[in-house]
Amino acid sequence: MRLITRSLVSLLGLLVAAISLSGCGIGGLSPIFPTPVSPNGQNIYDTYIGISVPALIIFIGVEAALLWIVVKYRRSRQPAGYVPPQTHGNTPLEIVWTIAPLVVVLAIALYSFVELQRDFQPVNNAAFTVVVSGHQFGWNYAYPQGFTVHQEGTLQGEVAPFVVPTNTLIKLQFQGTDVIHSWWVPAISGKTDAVPGYDNFSWLKIDRTGKWKGECAELCGVGHATMQIVVQAMSQSDYDQWVQEQLATKKGAAASPSS
Amino acid sequence: MAATTVLPRPKAYDDTFWKPISLWLTTTDHKLIGIMYMVTGILSFLIGGIFALIVRLQLAAPNLKVVDAETYNQLISAHGVTMIFFFVTIFLTGIANYMVPIMIGARDMAFPRVNLLGFWLVPVSIILYYSGFFTGGALNAGWTGYAPLTEKAYQSHSLGVDFWALSIIVWAISGIMASTNFLTTIVALRAPGMKLTRLPLFVWAQISTSILLLVVGAPLAAAMILLEFDRQLGTQFFTTAGRPVLYQHLFWFFGHPEVYIMILPGFGMISEVIPVFARKPIFGYMSMVAALFGIVFLSMTVWAHHMFTVGMNTYVEGFFMLMTMLIAVPTGIKFFNWMATAWWGSIDFTVPMKFAFGFLATFLIGGITGVYLASVPVDTQLHQSYYVVAHLHYVLFGGSVFTIFAGLYYWFPKITGRLLNRNLGEWNFWTLFIGFNGTFLIMHTLGLEGMPRRIATYSNEAWAATNLIITVSSFLIAFSVLLFIINIVSSWRGGEVAGDDPWHANTLEWATTSPPPPYNFERVPPVRSFMPLRDLRESGELEAETAAQPAPAH
Numbered sequence: 001m002r003l004i005t006r007s008l009v010s011l012l013g014l015l016v017a018a019i020s021l022s023g024c025g026i027g028g029l030s031p032i033f034p035t036p037v038s039p040n041g042q043n044i045y046d047t048y049i050g051i052s053v054p055a056l057i058i059f060i061g062v063e064a065a066l067l068w069i070v071v072k073y074r075r076s077r078q079p080a081g082y083v084p085p086q087t088h089g090n091t092p093l094e095i096v097w098t099i100a101p102l103v104v105v106l107a108i109a110l111y112s113f114v115e116l117q118r119d120f121q122p123v124n125n126a127a128f129t130v131v132v133s134g135h136q137f138g139w140n141y142a143y144p145q146g147f148t149v150h151q152e153g154t155l156q157g158e159v160a161p162f163v164v165p166t167n168t169l170i171k172l173q174f175q176g177t178d179v180i181h182s183w184w185v186p187a188i189s190g191k192t193d194a195v196p197g198y199d200n201f202s203w204l205k206i207d208r209t210g211k212w213k214g215e216c217a218e219l220c221g222v223g224h225a226t227m228q229i230v231v232q233a234m235s236q237s238d239y240d241q242w243v244q245e246q247l248a249t250k251k252g253a254a255a256s257p258s259s
Numbered sequence: 260m261a262a263t264t265v266l267p268r269p270k271a272y273d274d275t276f277w278k279p280i281s282l283w284l285t286t287t288d289h290k291l292i293g294i295m296y297m298v299t300g301i302l303s304f305l306i307g308g309i310f311a312l313i314v315r316l317q318l319a320a321p322n323l324k325v326v327d328a329e330t331y332n333q334l335i336s337a338h339g340v341t342m343i344f345f346f347v348t349i350f351l352t353g354i355a356n357y358m359v360p361i362m363i364g365a366r367d368m369a370f371p372r373v374n375l376l377g378f379w380l381v382p383v384s385i386i387l388y389y390s391g392f393f394t395g396g397a398l399n400a401g402w403t404g405y406a407p408l409t410e411k412a413y414q415s416h417s418l419g420v421d422f423w424a425l426s427i428i429v430w431a432i433s434g435i436m437a438s439t440n441f442l443t444t445i446v447a448l449r450a451p452g453m454k455l456t457r458l459p460l461f462v463w464a465q466i467s468t469s470i471l472l473l474v475v476g477a478p479l480a481a482a483m484i485l486l487e488f489d490r491q492l493g494t495q496f497f498t499t500a501g502r503p504v505l506y507q508h509l510f511w512f513f514g515h516p517e518v519y520i521m522i523l524p525g526f527g528m529i530s531e532v533i534p535v536f537a538r539k540p541i542f543g544y545m546s547m548v549a550a551l552f553g554i555v556f557l558s559m560t561v562w563a564h565h566m567f568t569v570g571m572n573t574y575v576e577g578f579f580m581l582m583t584m585l586i587a588v589p590t591g592i593k594f595f596n597w598m599a600t601a602w603w604g605s606i607d608f609t610v611p612m613k614f615a616f617g618f619l620a621t622f623l624i625g626g627i628t629g630v631y632l633a634s635v636p637v638d639t640q641l642h643q644s645y646y647v648v649a650h651l652h653y654v655l656f657g658g659s660v661f662t663i664f665a666g667l668y669y670w671f672p673k674i675t676g677r678l679l680n681r682n683l684g685e686w687n688f689w690t691l692f693i694g695f696n697g698t699f700l701i702m703h704t705l706g707l708e709g710m711p712r713r714i715a716t717y718s719n720e721a722w723a724a725t726n727l728i729i730t731v732s733s734f735l736i737a738f739s740v741l742l743f744i745i746n747i748v749s750s751w752r753g754g755e756v757a758g759d760d761p762w763h764a765n766t767l768e769w770a771t772t773s774p775p776p777p778y779n780f781e782r783v784p785p786v787r788s789f790m791p792l793r794d795l796r797e798s799g800e801l802e803a804e805t806a807a808q809p810a811p812a813h
Contacts, residue, residue: 030704030707030708031703031704031707032707033640033707033708034708034709043636044636044637044639044640047634047636047637048631048637048640051630051631051634051637055627055630055631058627059623059624059627062594062598062623063620063623065598066598066616066619066620066623069598069601069602069604069606069616070606070608070616073537073601073602073603073604073605073606074606074607074608075605075606075607075608078605082605083538083605084537084538084539084603084604084605085539085603086539086540087539087540087542087599087603088540088541088542088543088544089542089543089544089545089546089596090542090543090599093599094543094546094592094595094596097591097592097595098546098588098591098592101587101588101591102585102588104587105584105585105587105588105630106581106584108584108630108634109577109580109581109584109633109634112580112634112635112636112637113577113580113581113635115636116573116576116577116580116635116636117573119636120573120576120635120636120639121573136413155322155716155718176499177499178407178412178413178499179405179407179408179413179499179503180405180407180408180503182568182642182643184643184709184711185709186640186707186708186709187709189639189640190568190636190638190639190640190642191568191639191640191642191643192568192570192639193568193569193570195503195504195569195570196407196499196500196503197499197500197501197502197503197504198570200569200570201570213709213719214709215709215711215714216711217568217642217643217644217711217712218405218643219332219400219401219405219408219712219713220408221332221399221408221413222328222329222332222399222715223328224328224332224713224714224715225328225714225715225716225717
């Protein structure tokens, strides 16, 4: 009996934990990604939700069955002298629980593969390409207009933002210059590694103005935790003005050493 | 059987633990070597746990400076290497070393002196790794040691990476020796009547594990040798100018099967424990064996699922995704068979059985999160985040550690002749179960919210509360392990005497004395099914002994 109460208490604890997980608004305990702001992030988010349907059914079903075994078939609950049936197996049953999981995982794999083909192919219709290169410890964003944003890693305050216009498809071309880094802003999309030796590609198309944070996701040395990322989306006009400022700053910087 | 008639035994052998040091150093007895493996494993578990606790202190709140970033990177690397290479794998080799020969009715391993050498390479490997700490800093690139971060250009000040690479090469050689030995023993030294279809499932698990380690041990050593060529001879295999991703392929061709090397023996132990305490034969013996080999095959076809963000053809990614998800099928077969074994049973929830069910309840979560991670699009979000840390601990803590505890509570009476204390065992289980879930369940959410793994600190205040809960829970795990150590030490000295067969078990190791004599059996009992001891009990051939035995402990 003491045991049953104990298992019930621990189950209750797990339930409380599960409920608090699903409760929104509690900082650091969200069971889901941040609200996606780019279509590829949105599709990953939907895939995650889609997989969660069979996952939660299986999780609840199997845990409930385990709990049923724990409560129902413990020796103290069986009649005295109970001898369990000495079954060695049941072929039809075993075939069922081979085929059923097979069908489920094939469905999940196919569902995931569709999303993989949709959002993880190289894009050709981008408005422009930004070359993102990782180094120990920071990111450089080379714009087609000829200037570069340097996002040097720090934990003190915010790093310089990587600015993009809203509702514009931008191709990201990743390069590694020393070790492997990984560029990750969860609200935008999944991560892409910046590997020395070849270029990787991703894209974004942010649908609203705002700022989103991320950081380097591949251990790259002593300053790994400082490689913060900030992406800022502006309206097209604000963006154009920002580009002019960047070009002016660049000219000024280029002019000053020669003078 | 004839276990009650005592033949003369060497005096030193009968004092179960306090044998002369010369015996420990030179023994080729698989049981003593097994004990040394297990003790080495447990000591590594404690050391790796201390590393983890320091890491948790550092992460308890934002912007802490308990340790600096360089030390932090060395600690997480040492935690991973210690737990994976020096604890789980070594402990499981030890318990198999002890049990496999007895379970198949053999007198020793096939190559006792290879066994001796294989074991003594383990402390060499461990000492090599920790030597790194005294040469300006140990490995600081995570237990995976991705190049080019491990290359000389980024590590010029220390020899830690070299010592790690050498340590892993020695470890791989030791593992290959042990695997060869297990396979030969099981093929060649089975008792009369012990057909392959009558092998205990733990022995089948050890066959599959040994095959895996034989196949993947050499590629691991190869990766380390190439890395050393880069570092010491100036080659360019994995350098910034070379092909860093090749290292990942080689490493994970070992690394993913290694997960199964760490879990299949645990599966085997669960397959021994559940039938004994549910008083039912294992459900679907043949499909359990087939599932093991399904896992062995599939586990060698999934390595690149650790690399979905390095940039691969989407069809190649799709292949690795599919193969990864297919592993859920044989694993599911095993899972359902265990549940069917317990279903309609008469279950005695002893401590080993509690750990077995703790394993089922938690490993399920690791299996389900594994399907999320296998999905390429979802993985690009979850990869290298705290979601992965949570997932891998559900697999390796909920899986390997819970099964190791189940196996230890189950076999400790055989190894020492004494039962582990049941009250302490109950406390051990519940604190571990609550502490483990408290630590790792909410860790998933940190990953979903964007906290990468292996960061030395963070400034995001939203993650503070979760991290604090995790740190507090991790100390509950530490408390539980402390109870476990107290239980081991005190029960070994003065625990309740177990008798030969305290659990009314099914397999041969319980037919001999506890602890078994050096030669294991005076006369090997006849084997008529995969539950030879139960056959003897039911046919009345064991009656004389069961009358003389203490009642099963409850």
